[in-house]
Amino acid sequence: xxxxxxxxxxxxxxxxxxxxxxxxxxxxxxxxxxxxxxxxxxxxxxxxxxxxxxxxxxxxxxxxxxxxxxxxxxxxxxxxxxxxxxxxxxxxxxxxxxxxxxxxxxxxxxxxxxxxxxxxxxxxxxxxxxxxxxxxxxxxxxxxxxxxxxxxxxxxxxxxxxxxxxxxxxxxxxxxxxxxxxxxxxxxxxxxxxxxxxxxxxxxxxxxxxxxxxxxxxxxxxxxxxxxxxxxxxxxxxxxxxxxxxxxxxxxxxxxxxxxxxxxxxxxxxxxxxxxxxxxxxxxxxxxxxxxxxxxxxxxxxxxxxxxxxxxxxxxxxxxxxxxxxxxxxxxxxxxxxxxxxxxxxxxxxxxxxxxxxxxxxxxxxxxxxxxxxxxxxxxxxxxxxxxxxxxxxxxxxxxxxxxxxxxxxxxxxxxxxxxxxxxxxxxxxxxxxxxxxxxxxxxxxxxxxxxxxxxxxxxxxxxxxxxxxxxxxxxxxxxxxxxxxxxxxxxxxxxxxxxxxxxxxxxxxxxxxxxxxxxxxxxxxxxxxxxxxxxxxxxxxxx
Ligand code: GLU
Numbered sequence: 001x002x003x004x005x006x007x008x009x010x011x012x013x014x015x016x017x018x019x020x021x022x023x024x025x026x027x028x029x030x031x032x033x034x035x036x037x038x039x040x041x042x043x044x045x046x047x048x049x050x051x052x053x054x055x056x057x058x059x060x061x062x063x064x065x066x067x068x069x070x071x072x073x074x075x076x077x078x079x080x081x082x083x084x085x086x087x088x089x090x091x092x093x094x095x096x097x098x099x100x101x102x103x104x105x106x107x108x109x110x111x112x113x114x115x116x117x118x119x120x121x122x123x124x125x126x127x128x129x130x131x132x133x134x135x136x137x138x139x140x141x142x143x144x145x146x147x148x149x150x151x152x153x154x155x156x157x158x159x160x161x162x163x164x165x166x167x168x169x170x171x172x173x174x175x176x177x178x179x180x181x182x183x184x185x186x187x188x189x190x191x192x193x194x195x196x197x198x199x200x201x202x203x204x205x206x207x208x209x210x211x212x213x214x215x216x217x218x219x220x221x222x223x224x225x226x227x228x229x230x231x232x233x234x235x236x237x238x239x240x241x242x243x244x245x246x247x248x249x250x251x252x253x254x255x256x257x258x259x260x261x262x263x264x265x266x267x268x269x270x271x272x273x274x275x276x277x278x279x280x281x282x283x284x285x286x287x288x289x290x291x292x293x294x295x296x297x298x299x300x301x302x303x304x305x306x307x308x309x310x311x312x313x314x315x316x317x318x319x320x321x322x323x324x325x326x327x328x329x330x331x332x333x334x335x336x337x338x339x340x341x342x343x344x345x346x347x348x349x350x351x352x353x354x355x356x357x358x359x360x361x362x363x364x365x366x367x368x369x370x371x372x373x374x375x376x377x378x379x380x381x382x383x384x385x386x387x388x389x390x391x392x393x394x395x396x397x398x399x400x401x402x403x404x405x406x407x408x409x410x411x412x413x414x415x416x417x418x419x420x421x422x423x424x425x426x427x428x429x430x431x432x433x434x435x436x437x438x439x440x441x442x443x444x445x446x447x448x449x450x451x452x453x454x455x456x457x458x459x460x461x462x463x464x465x466x467x468x469x470x471x472x473x474x475x476x477x478x479x480x481x482x483x484x485x486x487x488x489x490x491x492x493x494x495x496x497x498x499x500x501x502x503x504x505x506x507x508x509x510x511x512x513x514x515x516x517x518x519x520x521x522x523x524x525x526x527x528x529x530x531x532x533x534x535x536x537x538x539x540x541x542x543x544x
Contacts, residue, residue, distance in 0.1 A: 044081030070102030311425025316367035439515025
């Protein structure tokens with residue numbers, strides 16, 4: 001068959017491949033710089049597994065002074081969710097894993113576009129024509145080529161039962177005349193690869209993390225362009241990654257079985273193969289201790305919005321996922337507690353080979369440490385940002401009294417051993433509820449009469465303290481009067497003996513102010529709450 005004639009028949013007006021290639025020059029990057037990309041399909045949310053890959057892409061590009069770009073793989077219109085690219089990009093921006101180039105929120109950036117696959121159909125067509133003209137692809141007129149059962153039925157009808165189970169597509173044997181008459185009759189066709197693979201052929205390739213992999217070579221005449229003229233991922237990504245000069249393709253392990261077909265397509269097109277890294281899928285332990293893939297239908301944590309909504313700080317999310325990715329992260333973090341995460345160099349070899357297990361307890365731990373390292377002002381800024389999107393009432397409280405709130409968030413924060421109880425912003429109002437709301441219940445009180453008597457006296461004698469010592473003297477004095485701590489001199493001489501009494505006095509004050517037996521340092525509470533609020537709370541406590 002005259003392949004060139006066939007190519008002209010199928011694609012009379014295609015662009016010239018050489019002209020396209022000229023528009024995509026080599027990138028001017030230093031040696032060793034990696035070009036990575038995040039290329040999601042528009043599903044409408046960012047799956048934790050995709051974030052895992054995007055974070056690997058980002059870290060590797062940053063560490064090598066390379067480029068991390070964003071491409072939208074929107075060729076499967078059936079699965080497309082409107083505005084999905086924006087959702088994914090906004091999430092990447094929020095998580096500070098924003099690409100350098102691509103179809104970004106602020107518009108297209110970079111010289112290797114368009115970065116949206118549905119805008120690249122003419123480019124794919126040019127390469128489709130090239131393959132036909134080289135005898136490497138052929139038109140297939142079977143209907144619905146993506147449904148195997150129907151394809152077989154259709155083939156059996158057209159060409160006889162003996163063809164129905166062939167691996168190779170029977171349309172590869174059509175003559176030029178047959179094809180021509182079908183085209184003239186207006187029949188639509190899909191383009192298929194004329195695979196060179198035979199059963200038993202092996203293919204070897206290097207996965208950046210797994211090392212050399214040997215698999216059964218592709219033996220299928222896979223679809224390169226569908227009947228609707230749109231290429232599936234198998235044909236679109238080799239062309240895009242070649243033209244956009246990707247050096248490392250990071251993608252989920254679910255793509256590994258189709259890697260032989262993809263590599264055959266790279267070879268057929270005459271492109272250099274990129275390095276592939278197949279990222280392990282993230283799993284979760286189920287009730288029976290078995291592992292299951294994190295899926296959006298079953299696990300809310302599969303969608304990255306879950307973490308933002310719960311108020312995990314971005315830094316904690318990134319640290320946690322870096323922990324999942326690489327065992328080298330934790331030692332690095334311990335050595336460099338203040339360093340920017342961008343400085344952490346991921347090498348694919350350090351990346352976990354086994355399915356990492358998502359563990360919220362570990363995330364909470366990471367997050368507690370991240371939050372403990374923040375200043376009260378940083379906490380305030382983050383909490384306000386979170387509350388504005390998730391809790392309007394709390395946002396209002398924060399905005400009305402910013403200085404007060406910073407003081408509250410500073411409780412137990414400074415000093416060598418800051419408390420590590422808070423792991424996300426959605427728990428902070430409850431955690432400090434007594435600083436934002438008067439206590440409603442005094443169930444913690446053991447001896448109601450004793451409590452009320454003490455608070456009554458304390459209220460009468462209470463002086464808003466100038467400093468901690470003065471405050472403590474005042475408590476001791478009142479406690480002494482009520483026979484909780486005899487007198488000051490005795491207390492000083494035998495503190496152990498009278499400590500219990502004094503502790504009881506402090507417990508009363510604590511419950512009156514917070515409703516709880518355990519609360520942070522009393523003097524700190526009193527000075528932050530202020531005289532008016534403290535007095536009001538004592539008055540309420542007496543009435544209960
Ligand atoms: N569009 C593919 C997906 O969403 C991307 C795979 C890849 O990164 O090459 O899974």
